[in-house]
Amino acid sequence: MAESYFLLAATFIPLLLAPVAYGIGRKAGVNAATWFSFGILAVSTALLLIPAIGIYNGQQQTYVESYVWGQFGNFGLRLDGLSLPFALIIYILCTVLALYSKPYMVHKVSEDLPEHKAGHNGDSNGPVASAGNDHSSHGSSPNISSSQQLTVLETDQRVKNQIALYFSLYLAFSMGMLGTVLATNLIEFYVFFELMLVPSFFLVAFYGYGARRRIALMFFFWTHVGAVVLLLGLLAMGFFAGGFDFDTIRANAGNIPAQWLPLIVFALVIGLGVKLAAFLVHIWLPYAHAEAPTPISALLSPAMIGIGAYGLLRLWMELLGGTGAYEQYSLYINMWGLATMIYGGAMALMQDDIKKVLAYSSISQMGYILFGLGAESVLGITGGTLMYVTHGLGKAILFMMAGSIILQTGTRSMTKLGGLAGKMPYTAVLAMIGALTIIGIPPTSGFMGEWILFNGMLQTAATDMDPLRTTMFGLGILATVLSSAYILWMFKRIFFGKIPEELAHVKDSNRYITVTMAVFAAMTLIIGVYPDLFLAPIDDYINGMFEGNSEVLPVPVHIEESENSGESVVVAPPEAATAGGEGGH
Incomplete structure (x- = not known):
């Protein structure tokens, strides 16, 4: 067992303190709940960074904390080159969006109060604004009657109660996502996988828009059924391998009968494909993401659905890698990813609601990740993994932009918008950085992810002289044009053209929103210029996963400069240490 408890603390502190956040919110108000969360x-993010820095510096390749868990094996938390980018992006998003949530959720909760449905906006100085600022206005004016004062106090407390519940669910949701990507045991993975569903269901049901309860039930039904299908595959893996620990599965994957292997792969791919919202099992996503409160949309889309890609990498490609299950089915994943890219992009181009454009865009971006994972090359898989990071940052910025526009204009319809660049310059500039990230334009991180992904796909097509993969590579490049089309069309309709008269007095949102957007914009630019922050550990780990499989899987060629002549020479790829099957450090 590891001597340190960094990962255990980082995972469970948010869950254990969620009731405290609820109590603080009810008693001390919105500001206190926000800053406490x-x-x-x-x-928790700082605790996560401590072992992450060791991995990045090369001091260790894997950091594991493991605890005996009875008949299920060991309850472990593992940080390595694969889980590191997912874990960091999840907690960075959760941390920054906690601040973004304050003005948005105060506005949203106040809108839902019956006495404030009419004539209220995000800049109100009425009772809701007082709730957001943690001071009540009762007794502040001699013209307010005692009955009015009572209404103000009741409204103030209702807002506090709702925000307190929101942050407690938010913290539980954060814990579930992190635990899933750190798990070292099949049953543990499934428990965390379901734990992140429960609070997200309530967040949509309590704080969403439209027919939110029906949409939350649809979201729960689809993702839970997918999780049950996944569970069947996990149980079969554990039964045939003689245990549920990842190390046990990896060591004994050859014991899985050949006739069972396709069924297990099918269960994994379908169960995780539902979470990814891949084409044909995507039905729940446009509704859930469009109607969820915007801070939660900015977590569901950038963080949660991409965990399905992590599951494919860990459970299918790594644990079952020695059985040939990846090489046998990778082409179908490649085709599924291409269909998802094109479908999501085409549907996004047809939407008028900003959040629905971004929801369908998320489907398309998950297609890019699947496309990379099915590329059957180290470069393609590395690029697909890096796309989780780039999509997380870019899509978070764009969802935050949508929330800012909803706050300031009261609408999500692009036909009612236009010319907002002059009124909301900070939002426009930051949104453009997010848009360029999704399109894949340098110097944003999106360029690096797409460049590596398509390079890997082309490498496989050229190595195998495969006309089908070559055709899919060409169609994938065309899909990037579709992504550019819907993103730029959305940006033009929102920020350029003639501004409607009723929006003449619109201005940028407050600092809680613009500063948090700026944090993600800065990150995507930094990673775009210096991608090794995430690329180095991913590349090392993926190389380690497929070490010895060079006959099947093309590996990247490294070009180095000769010390004597200064000429560039081709060298063999560096030896990557085996990433799996080792204990903690």
Whole structure:
């Protein structure tokens, strides 16, 4: 067992302190709940960074904390080159969006109060604004009657109660996502996989838009059924391998009968494909993401659905890698990814609602990740993994932009918008950085992800002289044009053209929103210029996963400069240490 408890603390502190956040919110108000939740997640992120820095510096390749868990094996938390980018992006998003949530959720909760449905906006100085600022206005004016004062106090407390519940569910949701990507045991993975569903269901049902309860039930039904299908595959893996620990599965994957292997792969791919919202099992996503409160949309889309890609990497490609299950079915994943890219992009181009454009865009971006994972090359898989990072940052910025526009204009319809660049310059600039990230334009991180992904796909097509993969590579490049089309069309309709008269007095949102957007914009630019922050550990780990499989899987060629002549020479790829099957450090 590891001597340190960094990962255990980082995972469970948000869950254990979620009831405290609820109590603080009810008693001390919105500001206190916001900053307390932010502080919890910031501390947890710092705890996560401690072993992450060791991995990045090369001091260790894997950091594991393991605890005996009875008949299920060991309850472990593992940080390595594969889980590191997922874990960091999840907690960075959760931490920053906790601050973004404050003005947005105060506005959203106040809108839902019956006495404030009419004539209220995000800049109100009425009772809701007082709730957001943690001071009540009762007794502040001699013209307010005692009955009016009572209404103000009741409204103030209702807002506090709702925000307190929101942050407690938010913290539990954060814990579930992190635990899933750190798990070292099949049953543990499934428990966390379901734990992140429960709070997200309530967040949509309590704080969403439209027919939110029906949409939350649809979201729950689809993703839970997918999780049950996944569970069947996990149980079969554990039964034939003689245990549920990842190390046990990896060591004994050859014991899985050949006739069972296709069924297990099918269960994994379908169960995780539902979470990814891949084409044909995507039905729940446009509704859930469009109607969820915007801070939660900015977590569901960038963080949660991409965990399905992590599951494919860990459970299918790594644990079953020695059985040939990856090479046998990778082409079909490649085709599924291409269909998802094109479908999501085409549907996004037809939408008028900003959040629905971004929801269908998320489907398309998950297609890029699947496309990379099915590329059957180390470069393609590395690029697909890096796409989780780039999509997380870019899509978070764009969903936050949508929330800012909803706050300031009261509408999500692009036909009612236009010319907002002059009124909301900070939002426009930051949104453009997010848009360029999704399109894949340098110097954003999106360029690096797409460049590596398509390079890997082309490498496989050229190595195998495969006309089908070559055709899919060409169609994938065309799909990037579709992505550019819907993103730029959305941006033009929102920020350029003639501004409607009723929006003449619109201005940028407050600092809680613009500063948090700026944090993600800065990150995507930094990673675009210096991608090794995430690329180096991913590349090392993926190389380690497929070490010895060079006959089947093309590996990247490294070009180095000769010390004597200064000429560039081709060298063999560096030896990557085996990433799996080792204990903690």
